Amino acid sequence: MLIESKGDRIFNVINYVVLILVTLVVLYPLVFVLSASFSDPQTVLRGEMLLWPKGINLNSYEKIFQNKDIISGFTNTLIYTTLGTAINLVMTILAAYPLSRRDFVGRNGIMALLVFTMFFSGGLIPTYLLIKNLGMLNTLWVMIIPNAVSIWNIIIMRTFFQQSIPHELQEAATIDGCSNIQILTRIILPLSMPIIAVTILFYAVGHWNAFFNALLYLTDKDKFPLQLVLREILIQGQTNDMVKMSTESAIKQQREVEGIKYAVLVVANIPVLVLYPFLQRYFVKGVMIGAIKG
Numbered sequence: 610m611l612i613e614s615k616g617d618r619i620f621n622v623i624n625y626v627v628l629i630l631v632t633l634v635v636l637y638p639l640v641f642v643l644s645a646s647f648s649d650p651q652t653v654l655r656g657e658m659l660l661w662p663k664g665i666n667l668n669s670y671e672k673i674f675q676n677k678d679i680i681s682g683f684t685n686t687l688i689y690t691t692l693g694t695a696i697n698l699v700m701t702i703l704a705a706y707p708l709s710r711r712d713f714v715g716r717n718g719i720m721a722l723l724v725f726t727m728f729f730s731g732g733l734i735p736t737y738l739l740i741k742n743l744g745m746l747n748t749l750w751v752m753i754i755p756n757a758v759s760i761w762n763i764i765i766m767r768t769f770f771q772q773s774i775p776h777e778l779q780e781a782a783t784i785d786g787c788s789n790i791q792i793l794t795r796i797i798l799p800l801s802m803p804i805i806a807v808t809i810l811f812y813a814v815g816h817w818n819a820f821f822n823a824l825l826y827l828t829d830k831d832k833f834p835l836q837l838v839l840r841e842i843l844i845q846g847q848t849n850d851m852v853k854m855s856t857e858s859a860i861k862q863q864r865e866v867e868g869i870k871y872a873v874l875v876v877a878n879i880p881v882l883v884l885y886p887f888l889q890r891y892f893v894k895g896v897m898i899g900a901i902k903g
Contacts, residue, residue, distance in 0.1 A: 682838035
């Protein structure tokens with residue numbers, strides 16, 4: 610039985626205290642926004658609600674789901690995220706696998722060209738002109754094709770293939786008559802679920818939070834993603850469109866607007882928070898890979 614020294618116990622206590630404080634600092638804003646979205650906006654404005662909901666009120670959520678712009682933005686973002694993440698993942702795998710192979714001639718030169726693009730780009734105006742000439746302005750593909758692959762994710766996945774999957778395993782499969790596609794689909798991918806899960810999360814969160822490309826290239830409001838709709842609501846103050854102008858006073862209108870802002874934040878972030886628990890087990894597995902040799 611391992612006996613802890615006094616210094617170890619003090620160190621563990623300090624660690625626990627620091628981790629608990631960090632957890633509280635991270636969780637409090639999330640819990641506050643969630644509670645505020647279900648609370649009476651008047652109690653929130655007065656500062657009477659500190660953590661738990663006070664005066665349950667669902668009017669803000671009713672106004673959100675009655676607003677066609679938010680519903681349209683939510684639907685568009687789901688399409689952009691699902692289709693975009695699928696394309697991102699396929700292209701990342703198809704780039705990372707050959708670059709991880711020792712017998713792939715010229716892989717170092719190709720890798721250098723890819724890394725070069727991480728530091729130098731054509732600039733905003735040339736990119737806009739290119740997208741315009743390709744006919745992608747104000748289309749679905751302008752939210753997907755320009756960000757179809759991340760060089761950083763290619764490097765991460767290539768490194769995983771090189772360090773976590775023995776090269777001898779691929780050689781054995783080649784001797785047994787497997788083609789490169791069979792090696793990739795039957796051996797590499799089943800053993801690479803941790804990095805695939807991480808890559809899916811990175812790409813999905815990126816698509817879900819994307820708004821800059823939409824701001825530049827989309828003009829049709831029916832194609833706006835959710836984040837661009839939220840920008841109009843939270844920054845440009847267009848919550849008034851969801852509040853009936855026949856309210857009794859400006860104070861009541863302000864209360865309704867405040868409630869809508871919190872509810873919109875919850876609706877926008879719940880899908881990403883729901884996605885993480887399904888991928889968490891792969892993160893744990895990914896941390897343990899390579900920890901035990903033998």
